[in-house]
Amino acid sequence: MTLFSVEDVAGAVFTGAWTPAHGGQAPVVSPSTGAVLGRAGVADAHDVAEAGVRAARAQRGWAAASFEERAAVLRRAGRVLEDNAEEVMGWLRREGGAAAGMAGFQVRVAAGECFEAAALASQPHGEVLRTGKPRLSFSRQVPVGVVGVIAPFNVPLILGIRSVAPALAVGNAVILKPDPRTAVCGGAVLAEVFRRAGVPEGVLQVLPGGAAAGEALVADPHVRVISFTGSTEAGRRVGEAAGRHLKRAHLELGGNSPLVVLDDVDVESASSVGAWGSFLHQGQICMTTGRHLVHEAVADAYVERLAERAEALTVGDAEVDGSQLGPVIDASQRDRIHALVTGSVEAGARLRAGGTYEGLFYRPTVLEGVGATTPACAREVFGPVAPVVRFSSIDELVELANSTEYGLSLGVLTTNPMRGMEIADRVPSGIVHINDQTVDDEAVAPFGGVGDSGTGARFGGTRANVEAFTETQWVTMRADPARYPF
Incomplete structure (x- = not known):
């Protein structure tokens, strides 16, 4: 019935x-x-x-x-x-x-x-x-x-x-x-x-x-x-x-949630976490990882592996089994996503994966050479886009993480969880996940953000x-x- x-x-x-x-x-x-x-x-x-x-x-x-x-x-x-x-x-x-x-x-x-x-x-x-x-x-x-x-x-x-x-x-x-x-x-x-x-x-x-x-x-x-x-x-x-x-x-x-990748991570597992955070449900989640803040010591390897994961994802009709990503909701949303990606490339970002679409199916996209003012980093994209920003010190990281009015979710990847807590203490956020990405929800847990979130x-x-x-x-x-x- x-x-x-x-x-x-x-x-x-x-x-x-x-x-x-x-x-x-x-x-x-x-x-x-x-x-x-x-x-x-x-x-x-x-x-x-x-x-x-x-x-x-x-x-x-x-x-x-x-x-x-x-x-x-x-x-x-x-x-x-x-x-x-x-x-x-x-x-x-x-x-x-x-x-x-x-x-x-x-x-x-x-x-x-x-x-x-x-x-x-x-x-x-x-x-x-x-x-x-x-x-x-x-x-x-x-x-x-x-x-x-x-x-x-x-x-x-x-x-x-x-x-x-x-x-x-x-x-x-x-x-x-x-x-x-x-x-x-x-x-x-x-x-x-x-x-x-x-x-x-x-x-x-x-x-x-x-x-x-x-x-x-x-x-x-x-x-x-x-x-x-x-x-x-x-x-x-x-x-x-x-x-x-x-x-x-x-x-x-809304949100523009950062995933912090410290210099002590295993890049293989970290890139998997990052791909899930940015590409799940075509990035159409308020907690989506909108910014990948990656220590310069592991940034090259991280970008390379993240781009490979993006290229390997299957995008197609959501009713077809095997499609890992479906369509974005409508043409207006797709065009907004694409404008932010192309605007970022025009501003100097380098496209490592994606940046194309067919109909409402937008390919998972990885951008490097990104700064805090790059369009796809400065604004909530609400699409499957992963901008990667490099940092060299914790102070620089904190400044980057706080360079937005949003404060919904924060993820920190590190082999030392106490380093994650130290960063969480300096980045206002309604949600913090140490050694996980930014997207999570449980009925038993309080949910909400600060600032413009x-x-x-x-x-x-x-x-x-x-x-x-x-x-x-x-x-x-x-x-x-x-x-x-x-």
């Missing part, structure tokens, strides 16, 4: 049931082949306004449900994902351009997010406080009410569910706005998963749409918290709008998720009414 048929959701948004979208329809397109796979609904401000009212009404009953009931729904959602893994992976490959391994990773992590959120529902949600008066004083974490989640195209399943699942677990209703380019694998899939898991009508709604729907979601008076994942440019606009409406905005934004760790782990999706309420209780001199 299939999870759903794309015909069943054609031109619709999910309000607890599939209903026609007021904003019309848009094609669901395969970036690998250009084939139209179906039609997705496009939400507009009217859809958002109706969803806000519906969510606020439904949330009260959901919050009043026992934690056992909410946990059971989330556990069932995880099992639905596992039971329908092949179908979900198929959509991630067809619509999202994810190669088989990346599609499988998304499903496994998404199921894990559901199971971890189920455990979150039963966690302690307050603490007893000291008080100087004859009373009981305590704080408790209460649901914010309605949470708006705006998720991007690149890893749509994970980047939606990592907010949806914990927000539901602690008693909120959720309105999810997936990117219209991944309306099925980032939207319809989650709607059907939670419908089958038994989430009450109106508690989760899915409204694919563009900027107008996102703006309406941020402004809607029923939505009290916005969880946004996307570009830094768009995140600034979301944060500004949320501030005007006195709402919390959790912003997980966002507003800190707001996803993952009990503490971050509770802080993200609840309000702290102070409560006192006395045995008898207080007496005052008035």
